[in-house]
Amino acid sequence: MAIDSEAGRCVSADVAAGIPPAAALFHSLSDQARLRIVARLARGEARVVDLVGELGLAQSTVSKHLACLRDCRLVDYRAEGRQSFYFLTRPELMDLLASAEQLLTATGHAAVLRPAHDRNSGDRTPARRTQA
Known part of the structure; x- marks a missing residue:
């Protein structure tokens, strides 16, 4: 579940050269930005703009890491109008x-x-x- 630098998204454990699920999980948590996002979402749901402002990260960085965490099924979102609110699933x-x-x-x-x-x-x- 490493970030695929070419596509800017996470790849599944199957695609990532057969990485076992446990290794893929820990690899998904090996990035400081993703850990910061997880810690923030532990306090409650947030929009990308909220995470950008609170964590001081670029919007593209936050979006890319949220996509990775979603691919790992650790994070999901709910739509409300034109906004998406992200939350921890596990x-x-x-x-x-x-x-x-x-x-x-x-x-x-x-x-x-x-x-x-x-x-x-x-x-x-x-x-x-x-x-x-």
Whole structure:
């Protein structure tokens, strides 16, 4: 599920030279911009313009990484008029990031992968989207 630089989108595990699903999942999370997008979406849904403003990334960069995360089925969107609101599809992703934080701390490489409210409250479930 690496980004295909030619097409600017993610490719499936099958196309990516037979990368096993687990390796493809971790590869999809190996980019700092994608981790930042995931952390932001853990706080609730957002539009591309919101992510651009909050993360300081180019619109094309945000769109490309959202496409990758959608291809991995970690993120999806809902349309409201002409706007698209992106959200995390898998609450288990926050458990994975919590475990990664613990592992990195234990190995002397502490890192923050989840939003502060998620770490402080002990609640690993990301904000759920509401039905319109």
